[in-house]
Amino acid sequence: MAHAEAQQHPLGIYLWVWLALFVLSVFSYLVDYVGFESYLKWFLITLFMLLKAGLIIAVFMHMVWERLAIICAILVPPGVLLVLMLLMALEANYTLFSRLEYFLR
Structure with missing residues (x-):
């Protein structure tokens, strides 16, 4: 052994x-x-x-x-989630500003 x-x-x-x-x-x-x-x-x-x-x-x-494959398997999913959260935050700001513009007219 x-x-x-x-x-x-x-x-x-x-x-x-x-x-x-x-x-x-x-x-x-x-x-x-x-x-x-x-x-x-x-x-x-x-x-x-x-x-x-x-x-x-x-x-x-x-x-x-560690090997690159393990590093990617651990670090890529949180990175993708951060990008998706950023996109949702941008969409939320756009929706908020368009609603404020519409209701304040």
Whole structure:
């Protein structure tokens, strides 16, 4: 019976990711502390959140070391859902603005 060798990754990679997650969290809190408002605040918070999620998925869930087929199978469906949500949001805005224009005449 053949032995399956477990793949060991250097501890330094995990420590660097922990440090990057800490720095991104500090930036996320600084956005609120500095007092950014409106769309800039939400854009920055969302950006830092997505960067942290990407680091966690890539390193701690070992996606960076997986085959392309597995990566596509996991990442493409949420991407398609995000595109469909964007299209629905655009359609909702169009419907809202056309109704407001019609009713305010």
